[in-house]
Amino acid sequence: MFSAAIIVFRESLEALLIISIMVAATRGVDRRAGWIAGGVLLGLLGSAVVASAMETISNWADGIGQELFNVVILTVAVGMLAWHNIWMASHGRELALQMKNTARSVAEGRSARSVILVVIALAVLREGSETVLFLYGVATGSETGMRDTVFGGLLGLGSGALIAGLIYWGLLHVPVKHFFTATGLMVLLLAASMASQAARLLVQADLLPSLGAPLWDSSDLLSQTSPLGVTLHSLIGYETQPAGMQVLVYVLVLFSIAGGMRWVANRGQAQAQAASR
């Protein structure tokens, strides 16, 4: 039962944290709840399909299909998050002002909804497919049995939801003026952390050099499998033994998106000044 609880906790927490950040970051978007539910549902359906096709996927490309598949998923998610953040940087100020009374504009709502749907679906798909495989294994393994597995799974999911809920609750208490700055920062770190995971998979597939493996070892300091370790891994990409390439990609993606956000924000400011003259 406890192995079910632990695995489900670990896998679901990652997806739930991503969901809670996306939900906060798209605050004020019209009919958001439906798109969140849609993303989760699509992700769950996808998990079942991916789990049942795992053997086929693994055998693609000389045995590195699983790695490439996950790299594609992560890259799409990073792209969506980058787009969302850069878009927000050009509209953030008006949004913060608007938030007190009106809902967000229609065009903005449309782009934010597609980000919600895709990012949440991919997060659930990635973490869900592993959970499905595990639960299938334990449930048919008979030693622990179906009932214990279901109970343990629910316990793990509940614990994950509790932590993700706390993070969401904390974000909602950020003052309105700084709200989108805070969610923007969370999305930025999330994107960098996903990019570093993609880099790890490319090193694993032997397509990128590791550039030092591991670069450091902080497993004595904070284990990556502890609840705090898992939370930090999901939120900011904490790893106890990262490859040098992961750190490089993390920093590159972080600065590229932050640079894009700053550039767009500055341009918007210059335009506003020109218009007021």
Added chain:
Amino acid sequence: MKKLITAALLTLAALHAQAAADEFTLTIKNHVFEPKELKLPAGKKIKLLVVNQDATPAEFESKPLGREKVIAGKSTGVVNLGPLKPGRYDFVEEYHETEAGAQGTIVVE
């Protein structure tokens, strides 16, 4: 530009082929690793074949090696490693990691 890309790809392919990796096998049966301690040579590229003989899926995971691979039931997963420095690297079968049999060590020398 096209020539440059072709040349780069060919070089990569050549490097890839040149670094032909040594193959080693690790078996999972009844959620137990065999061998529990696997000796690997240092400074070489290694292709580790993880053979899952169980009907249920397994996940080979090693935090020290930075590797994580899901292996379907009754199938083999390829885990590329190295070149590795001498030392001990722990690994687990994540779905049963609390059981003694699902824990093992790679010893590089």
